[in-house]
Amino acid sequence: MKKHALWPALSRWIVALVFIFSGFVKGVDPWGTAIKLGEYLRAFSMDWLVGAQFALSILLSATEMTIGLCLLFRVRERGAARLALLFMGFFTVLTLVLALWNPVADCGCFGDAVKLTNWQTFYKNVLLSAFALLLWRGVRHERHGHDRQRSIVENSMVFFFLLFSSGIGIYSMRHLPLVDFLPFKVGANIPAQLASAGGDVTTTLVYRDRLSGELREFALQDTSWYDTLRWEYVDTRIEERMPSRRPAIADFSVFDSDGDHATALLASPREVFLIVMTRTEDGLRDGCRERMEEVVRYAAHHGYPAVCVTTSPLPEGGLIALGERGVPVYNIDPTTLKTMIRARTGLVLLKEGIVLGKWNCRDIPRFDSLYGDRTVLEAVVERGAENGRAWLLGTLLVALALAYVVFTAHRRKR
Numbered sequence: 001m002k003k004h005a006l007w008p009a010l011s012r013w014i015v016a017l018v019f020i021f022s023g024f025v026k027g028v029d030p031w032g033t034a035i036k037l038g039e040y041l042r043a044f045s046m047d048w049l050v051g052a053q054f055a056l057s058i059l060l061s062a063t064e065m066t067i068g069l070c071l072l073f074r075v076r077e078r079g080a081a082r083l084a085l086l087f088m089g090f091f092t093v094l095t096l097v098l099a100l101w102n103p104v105a106d107c108g109c110f111g112d113a114v115k116l117t118n119w120q121t122f123y124k125n126v127l128l129s130a131f132a133l134l135l136w137r138g139v140r141h142e143r144h145g146h147d148r149q150r151s152i153v154e155n156s157m158v159f160f161f162l163l164f165s166s167g168i169g170i171y172s173m174r175h176l177p178l179v180d181f182l183p184f185k186v187g188a189n190i191p192a193q194l195a196s197a198g199g200d201v202t203t204t205l206v207y208r209d210r211l212s213g214e215l216r217e218f219a220l221q222d223t224s225w226y227d228t229l230r231w232e233y234v235d236t237r238i239e240e241r242m243p244s245r246r247p248a249i250a251d252f253s254v255f256d257s258d259g260d261h262a263t264a265l266l267a268s269p270r271e272v273f274l275i276v277m278t279r280t281e282d283g284l285r286d287g288c289r290e291r292m293e294e295v296v297r298y299a300a301h302h303g304y305p306a307v308c309v310t311t312s313p314l315p316e317g318g319l320i321a322l323g324e325r326g327v328p329v330y331n332i333d334p335t336t337l338k339t340m341i342r343a344r345t346g347l348v349l350l351k352e353g354i355v356l357g358k359w360n361c362r363d364i365p366r367f368d369s370l371y372g373d374r375t376v377l378e379a380v381v382e383r384g385a386e387n388g389r390a391w392l393l394g395t396l397l398v399a400l401a402l403a404y405v406v407f408t409a410h411r412r413k414r
Helices: 002-029 030-043 047-072 077-101 120-141 147-174 190-197 260-264 286-302 334-339 378-413
Strands: 201-208 216-217 230-239 252-256 271-277 305-311 318-324 325-332 345-350 356-362
Touching: 002 030, 002 047, 002 077, 002 120, 002 147, 030 147, 030 334, 047 077, 047 147, 077 120, 120 230, 190 260, 216 230, 230 334, 252 260, 271 286, 271 318, 286 305, 286 318, 286 325, 286 345, 325 334, 334 378, 356 378
Parallel strands: 271 305, 305 325
Antiparallel strands: 201 216, 201 230, 252 325, 271 345, 318 325, 345 356
């Protein structure tokens, strides 16, 4: 390789891989990306766009991944290099604003996979902008003769990259993140992480009065904020005397007017079905309600505890009807709920505080009809094996499709 071509080639690899990684970690967690975008929009007084935050999250992640894949495989390279430079210019200015005024705690540029401070993000963007500039300077004068067949192949590849990238986000939105970077991921040991948190902790909930617009702080045990017609959730502030290695999972608590019940749930020797409902007053879709009722029947048949957690005001009597049975309902901090499961309604399976499984409501296994004679552990293991086979098949199909388009493009170039 010629010396003058080394830096553009190196820059292409660096920019491509960073864009692919950044787009992927956002795409596998579109809920988290949408939450972060909502913080941006509110911080910059663009609340009118908040309703589109989920669509914008998928669009952002798909665009980043597509740019990175185009650079990696040298498809429409000049256009991709130009877009990468524009992206980096915009986000470098944006992160400088964040670093100076700190309207958002962290940029969320790598989702929950890698956490950076605003200043770290700014320095990273300055360096990446330099590589993007070198790449653009290296490819801007390249000329290719008009080749209709090559244009068709490259346009098809761009479409394939965009479809593939969007599919990751759409699938993760409708189900759960394909790769879970959250502290409540399957296999997480909640009691062990709580024990390692260290320090005296005070949790304060910040709510806005819908009538006056004023902010008010509530202690975790204060139930005044249950009135969601008056109070709108804003933030959760965690204060501790020794903020050492405190993980986000340390905020886990479920409580009602009698106090915190998290310890009892985490210490249960039996598997616990934790039904997650963002808002109980919104009700459940017919299909979702049917699955939840089946879970409750299965849990009752095998003697497993089943409880519901929500951010809504607790119903009278502290129970929610699912089928013929009433399920105890507890409150949970909104941020903890969003971290626990990326779904409005879902199911989390715990055993002695270890997360055994998580499902979006549409993916909850038919425990009662399919696994009625088997324990919940046997059902989860079998379900995991089925998912593993599907993953392997899907990965092979994607690899074959990608290899085909790359081979075809290479052959056309020759």
